[in-house]
Amino acid sequence: MGKPWKREENGETIVRTCAWSPPGCHPVGCGIQLHVKDGKVVQVEGDPEHPITRGALCPRCLALKDVMYHRDRIMYPLKRDPKDRGKDAWERIALDEAFDLLEEKTRYFSETYGPESIVVFCGTGREATKYHNELAFMGFGTPNACYAQSGWACYAPRVSSMAYLMGGGYPEIDYAARYPDRYNHPGWEAPKYIMLWGKEPLKSNADGLWGHAVIDLMKNCGTKLICVDPRITWLGTRAEINLQVRPGTDAALALGLLNVIITEDLYDHDAVDKWCYGFAELAERVKEYPPAKVAEITWVDEDLIVEAARRYATSKHSAIGWGLSVDQNPNGIQVGQALLALMAITDNLDVPGGNTLGLPIEDDTNVDMINRAMEAGTVTPELFEKRIGAAEFPFVCQLMSTNHPDSVLDTLETQQPYRLRMGVFQSSNLVGGAITAAQERWLEAMKESFEFCVATELFHNPTTMALCDLVFPLKTFAEHNTLVESHYGFNVAFEGACNKAVDVVEGVSDLEFMMRIGERMFPDYWKQFASMEDYMTQVEVPGDMTWEELREHVVVQPEETYRKCEKGLMRFDGQPGYMTQTGRIELWSTAYQQFGDDPLPYFQEPPFSPYSTPELFEQYPFVLTTGGRKYTSFHSEHRQIDRLREIDPQPTVEINPVAAARLGIAEGDWVWIENQNGRVKQVAHLTEGIHERVVHAHHGWWFPEQDGEEPNLFGFRQSNINMIMPHKVIGKLGFGNTFKCHICAIYKVTDE
Ligand SMILES: Nc1nc2c(c(=O)[nH]1)N[C@H]1C(S)=C(S)[C@@H](COP(=O)(O)OP(=O)(O)OC[C@H]3O[C@@H](n4cnc5c(=O)[nH]c(N)nc54)[C@H](O)[C@@H]3O)O[C@H]1N2
Ligand SMILES: Nc1nc2c(c(=O)[nH]1)N[C@H]1C(S)=C(S)[C@@H](COP(=O)(O)OP(=O)(O)OC[C@H]3O[C@@H](n4cnc5c(=O)[nH]c(N)nc54)[C@H](O)[C@@H]3O)O[C@H]1N2
Ligand code: SF4
Numbered sequence: 228m229g230k231p232w233k234r235e236e237n238g239e240t241i242v243r244t245c246a247w248s249p250p251g252c253h254p255v256g257c258g259i260q261l262h263v264k265d266g267k268v269v270q271v272e273g274d275p276e277h278p279i280t281r282g283a284l285c286p287r288c289l290a291l292k293d294v295m296y297h298r299d300r301i302m303y304p305l306k307r308d309p310k311d312r313g314k315d316a317w318e319r320i321a322l323d324e325a326f327d328l329l330e331e332k333t334r335y336f337s338e339t340y341g342p343e344s345i346v347v348f349c350g351t352g353r354e355a356t357k358y359h360n361e362l363a364f365m366g367f368g369t370p371n372a373c374y375a376q377s378g379w380a381c382y383a384p385r386v387s388s389m390a391y392l393m394g395g396g397y398p399e400i401d402y403a404a405r406y407p408d409r410y411n412h413p414g415w416e417a418p419k420y421i422m423l424w425g426k427e428p429l430k431s432n433a434d435g436l437w438g439h440a441v442i443d444l445m446k447n448c449g450t451k452l453i454c455v456d457p458r459i460t461w462l463g464t465r466a467e468i469n470l471q472v473r474p475g476t477d478a479a480l481a482l483g484l485l486n487v488i489i490t491e492d493l494y495d496h497d498a499v500d501k502w503c504y505g506f507a508e509l510a511e512r513v514k515e516y517p518p519a520k521v522a523e524i525t526w527v528d529e530d531l532i533v534e535a536a537r538r539y540a541t542s543k544h545s546a547i548g549w550g551l552s553v554d555q556n557p558n559g560i561q562v563g564q565a566l567l568a569l570m571a572i573t574d575n576l577d578v579p580g581g582n583t584l585g586l587p588i589e590d591d592t593n594v595d596m597i598n599r600a601m602e603a604g605t606v607t608p609e610l611f612e613k614r615i616g617a618a619e620f621p622f623v624c625q626l627m628s629t630n631h632p633d634s635v636l637d638t639l640e641t642q643q644p645y646r647l648r649m650g651v652f653q654s655s656n657l658v659g660g661a662i663t664a665a666q667e668r669w670l671e672a673m674k675e676s677f678e679f680c681v682a683t684e685l686f687h688n689p690t691t692m693a694l695c696d697l698v699f700p701l702k703t704f705a706e707h708n709t710l711v712e713s714h715y716g717f718n719v720a721f722e723g724a725c726n727k728a729v730d731v732v733e734g735v736s737d738l739e740f741m742m743r744i745g746e747r748m749f750p751d752y753w754k755q756f757a758s759m760e761d762y763m764t765q766v767e768v769p770g771d772m773t774w775e776e777l778r779e780h781v782v783v784q785p786e787e788t789y790r791k792c793e794k795g796l797m798r799f800d801g802q803p804g805y806m807t808q809t810g811r812i813e814l815w816s817t818a819y820q821q822f823g824d825d826p827l828p829y830f831q832e833p834p835f836s837p838y839s840t841p842e843l844f845e846q847y848p849f850v851l852t853t854g855g856r857k858y859t860s861f862h863s864e865h866r867q868i869d870r871l872r873e874i875d876p877q878p879t880v881e882i883n884p885v886a887a888a889r890l891g892i893a894e895g896d897w898v899w900i901e902n903q904n905g906r907v908k909q910v911a912h913l914t915e916g917i918h919e920r921v922v923h924a925h926h927g928w929w930f931p932e933q934d935g936e937e938p939n940l941f942g943f944r945q946s947n948i949n950m951i952m953p954h955k956v957i958g959k960l961g962f963g964n965t966f967k968c969h970i971c972a973i974y975k976v977t978d979e
C-alpha cells in the first residue's frame with residue numbers, strides 16, 4: 228500500500244483518489260491527488276503511486292478546478308414553471324423540496340399512466356451509466372432505460388458480440404494492467420504487435436485502455452503498431468503499417484485478413500481444433516474476400532492487407548485494440564465476430580501479450596440487475612415486456628436490458644404503443660449534445676411528448692433549457708465517494724476508490740440521486756442499505772472488502788489468469804471451454820442464427836456510400852466520418868472551460884489539402900458540411916493524414932457563450948454534426964449507425 232488516502236502536508240490536506248465523473252470520462256479512474264486548503268481544492272496533480280497512470284493526467288482532469296468553481300456551474304436545485312420552458316426563468320429551491328417534487332411527479336405519472344410512461348436517459352461511461360438500469364428499475368420503477376444513440380452503437384455491439392460468441396468479457400490489449408509491478412512482472416510478455424482498429428487511445432482512453440500504455444509498450448518493450456484508421460493519427464505516424472480503410476468497410480477488411488491467414492496456413496491448428504467451432508465454414512466464407520477484392524472495397528492497398536495479416540498472425544503474441552468504429556458501423560457485430568476469429572485462430576486470446584479476456588459475464592450485469600429488480604418487486608415481468616423496441620430488437624434488448632433507442636424516437640413521435648410523459652436526463656445532453664442524431668426530430672418529439680422533465684447536471688445546456696422543469700446540481704468526483712472499475716466490470720484492470728475531498732454544491736451524486744428517489748418510491752428494497760458506502764460494500768466492492776477498506780488502498784488490482792478456458796474458468800459449471808451452446812468460441816454463431824442473422828461474418832455496404840448510392844454521392848462526393856475524440860472535451864462537455872476552449876475554440880472538419888485546394892478551401896476557413904439531411908458549418912483543418920475522398924468532422928458542439936433561450940438554445944444547430952445525421956439503425960439485429968460512415972459535400976461559407 229502506498230501513501231494514505233488522506234494526509235496533511237505543508238498546511239494542506241492531500242486526498243489521493245481516482246478520477247471519474249462528473250465531469251465526464253469513461254471509468255478509467257486515473258490516479259489523482261487533490262490538494263485542499265480552507266475547504267477548497269487549490270491544486271490538482273497526478274498520483275505517482277497509481278499503478279497504471281503513474282502520475283499522468285490529461286488536460287481535462289488538470290482543468291478540474293475550472294469546472295468545480297466555474298462561474299456558470301449550477302449550485303442549487305432549480306425549478307421552472309413548465310410554461311416557461313425555453314426561458315432562463317429558474318427558481319432556486321431546497322434539495323428536499325426538489326425531491327418532494329420529483330416524488331410527487333413520479334407517483335403521478337406512474338399511478339395515472341403506468342410506470343412505463345417514465346423514461347430514464349443516460350449517456351456514456353460516467354458514474355450514472357453504472358446505475359442506469361438500476362435507477363430506472365429500482366429508483367423510478369420503470370422498465371424504460373434508454374441509451375439514446377441510434378443503433379445502441381457504442382460498446383454494446385462489442386460486448387454483446389463477445390457475450391453471444393463466447394460468453395466472455397471484453398478482450399483488451401495485454402498491457403500488464405493487473406500487475407502491481409507492471410512490465411517487470413515475471414511471466415508477462417509484451418505484445419509484439421498491437422493492431423489499433425478504429426481506436427485512438429491517446430485521446431480517448433476509452434473504457435479500460437490508456438493511450439500512454441501503448442506508448443509505454445512501444446518505448447520500453449519494442450511493441451510495433453498496425454493502425455486501421457482512415458486517418459493517420461499521431462500513433463499512426465509511428466506505426467509500421469497504416470491501413471487507411473474506407474469508413475464503414477471494416478468487416479470486409481477483417482475478412483480479408485482472415486482470408487490471408489487461412490489461405491497461407493498461418494493459423495494455430497491446435498487452438499482451432501480445441502477451442503473454436505465452425506472453422507471449416509469460416510474458411511469457406513473468407514474465400515469470398517480475397518485481398519484484391521477487399522482492396523477494392525476498402526481502398527486499402529492489397530499488399531498492405533497481406534502484410535498486416537502475416538505480421539499479426541506470425542508475431543506471437545500480438546493484440547488487437549478495437550474501438551468505437553466497430554460499433555458505428557453497418558454490421559459491427561460481424562466486425563466483432565471477425566476480430567474475435569482473428570484472435571482465436573491465431574492463439575492470441577487470453578495469453579500473455581495477446582488480448583486479455585474478462586471472466587464469463589456474471590454478477591453486475593444488466594441481466595442480473597433485472598433479476599434483482601423483479602425479486603424486489605420494483606418491476607414485474609409484465610412491465611418489463613413493455614420496454615419500447617424490446618420485441619422488435621431482442622438481440623439488443625435482452626442482453627442490455629434497456630429499450631431500443633430508435634424505437635424510442637418513433638414512440639416519442641407517434642406516442643405509440645403508449646405515450647412517454649416524463650423524461651429523466653441523467654448524464655445525457657439529448658438536445659444539441661452528442662448522443663442523438665436527427666437532433667431536431669428529438670427536440671420536437673420530446674417537447675410534444677413530455678409533460679415533466681428532470682435532469683442532474685453541472686451546467687445548463689440545450690437540454691435543460693429546452694425541456695427541464697427541475698434540475699439537480701451534480702457533485703463532481705471530488706465532492707462525493709464512489710467506486711470506479713474499468714470496462715464496467717467486463718474486464719477489470721483495477722477497482723479504484725473515488726474519495727470525497729470537498730463540498731461545493733447543494734446537490735447530488737448519481738448514486739445519491741438513485742438512493743434518494745429509490746428510498747421514497749421503494750423503501751422496502753432500499754432500507755437494506757444504511758448509506759452509500761454500505762451500498763457499495765454490499766453491491767459493488769468485490770470479495771469481502773468493504774468500501775472503506777478499498778478507500779484505504781485507493782486502488783486494488785485483481786489477479787490475472789491466462790488460458791482460462793483450459794482451467795474451467797470460462798464456464799459457470801467449471802468445465803473447460805466457453806459458455807456457448809457448443810462450448811467453444813463460435814466462429815459460426817448459433818446465437819446469430821437463432822436471432823435471424825447469418826451465422827458467419829459478412830460485409831454490408833454502408834447505406835450511403837459511393838457504391839450504395841452513387842447518384843447521391845455525385846452530389847455529396849466525400850465519405851464523412853465523425854467524432855474522433857479530442858483531448859479537450861468529453862462529448863458535448865467542457866465547451867465553457869476557457870483553458871480548454873482556448874486549445875480548441877471551434878469545431879473543426881479535417882480535409883485533405885489536395886481536396887481542399889480543388890474546392891478553394893484554406894486552413895481556418897468556415898465551411899459548410901452538407902448532405903441530404905441539411906448542413907452545418909465547421910472550421911476547415913487541412914491534413915495529409917486523411918484520405919482525399921474522406922472528411923472527418925468533430926461532434927458534440929454547442930456554444931455556452933451564446934444565448935441559451937429558445938429558439939437559439941446555445942446555437943447548437945449551427946455546428947452540431949448530428950443535425951445532419953439520420954437516427955436510423957442499420958444493422959440487421961438492431962445495432963449500428965452511420966456516425967462513422969455517411970457522405971457529404973464541403974464548400975466554403977460565403978457572406979450570403
Ligand atoms: N477525450 C475524450 N475521450 C473520450 C470521449 C470523448 O468524447 N473525449 N468519448 C468516450 C467514448 S463514449 C468512446 S465510445 C470512446 C471512443 O474512442 P475510440 O474507440 O478511440 O474512438 P474514436 O475516437 O471515435 O475513433 C477512433 C479512430 O477511428 C477512426 N475511424 C473513423 N471512422 C472509421 C472507420 O470507419 N473504421 C475504422 N477502422 N476507423 C475509423 C478515427 O479516425 C479515429 O482515429 O472514447 C471515449 N473517450
Ligand atoms: N457524430 C458523432 N456523434 C457521436 C459520437 C461520434 O463518434 N460521432 N459518439 C457517440 C458516443 S460513442 C457516445 S457514448 C455518445 C455520448 O453522448 P452523451 O454521453 O449523452 O454525452 P453528452 O451529450 O456530452 O451529454 C452528457 C451530459 O452528462 C453530464 N455529465 C457529465 N458527467 C456526469 C456524471 O457523472 N453524471 C451525470 N448524471 N451527468 C454527467 C454532462 O454535463 C453532459 O451534459 O455520443 C455519441 N455521439
Ligand atoms: S482519462 Fe483524462 S479526463 Fe479521464 S480520468 Fe483520466 S486524466 Fe481524467
Ligand SMILES: [Mo]
Nearest residue numbers: 351381382551
Ligand atoms: Mo461511446
